[in-house]
Amino acid sequence: MRIEMKGIETLHRVLDKLSDVQQRQVPFATAKALNSLAERIRMGERAVMRQRFDRPTGYTMDSMYIRYASKSKQYAEVKIKDSAYKAAPAANWLNTEIVGGPRRQKRSEKALSIAGLGSYWTPGPGAVMDGFGNVGRGFVVKMLSALKAFGEQGYMANRSKSQRSQRKARNFDIFIGTPNGEAMGVWQRVAMGHGTALKPLMWIQNDAPAYRIRFPFDKIAGNTFNAHAPAEFERALREAMATARP
Structure with a gap:
């Protein structure tokens, strides 16, 4: 979102009344x-x-940054990070919340697609969630590994060769399917009494989940600007005049 002082009628009325000395302070005050x-x-x-x-996670909350204005650059920008080191940039999911519509695939879903196991997934009743209400990263890796969605090399790399690890892998008995006519998903067989039961971990679909607009970024920015721009400019101009050289 780019913000600048053009088109603010009340500001033009202020500018028209300024002396030559005051006019020299306008770029500084504007910035x-x-x-x-x-x-x-x-x-x-x-x-x-x-x-x-x-x-929302701290990573999401800290995803906005400012490009500041200066005397020679008479505009500022509030933007969402669209790149990140060793992580998915916040723009990947926030843009869907801003404009609505289908969301982009997550990394785990791309691995799922490559393996031909589906395109998108959403948490089922058996999913392990983290403290922020998202599917736990370790749980996702464990599922993809068990489903061999990383390929054989990745599958083996994500499992220790210890007897304990191999036993845990055998106990995590999961598959993708529609058992007994249920919805397509990742299902786990769990011991129950003298038999087993099925627990849905994730639901799988080929169509991208659609989102409604929940975070109208530009509207929030525009309302804030309109409400505070005249007062902020007048305050900045007073401060600039107080330190101006004659």
């Missing part, structure tokens, strides 16, 4: 006001994220 507004916008976006998302 100062834009940066304050950018901070307000980021704070407002984070507040909405806390309200609309279920236990």
Whole structure:
């Protein structure tokens, strides 16, 4: 989201009344006001994220950054990180919340597709969730490994050769299918009494899950800007004039 002072009628009325000395301070005051507004916008976006998302992670909450304005660059930007080192960038999932529609595949789902086991999955009643309400990463790796979705090399690399690890792998008896006419998913056979029962871990589908708009990023930014831009500019201009050289 790019923010600049163009088109604000109340600001033009202020500018028309400034002296030549005051006019020289306008670029500095504009940059100062834009940066304050950018901070307000980021704070407002984070507040909405806390309200609309279920236990958002620190990684998600810290995904917005500011490109600050200066005297020579009379605009500021509030953006969402679209790159990351050894992790999926937050833009991958936040963009779907911003514009709605089908979401992108996750890394684990791409591995699932490569193995020909499905395209998308969502948690079932037996999924192991982390403290943020997401499917636990270790649980996903364990499922993909058990399903050999990493290929034989990755499958073996994610398992220790110890007897204890091999025993745990045998006990994690899972498969993909539609047992007894149930929905397509990842199912686990679990011991129950003298027999076994089936527990759904993940549901699988080929069509991308569709999302409604929950995080109207541009609207939040626009409302914050319109509400505070005139006051922020006037305050910044007063501060600039107080330190201006005659």
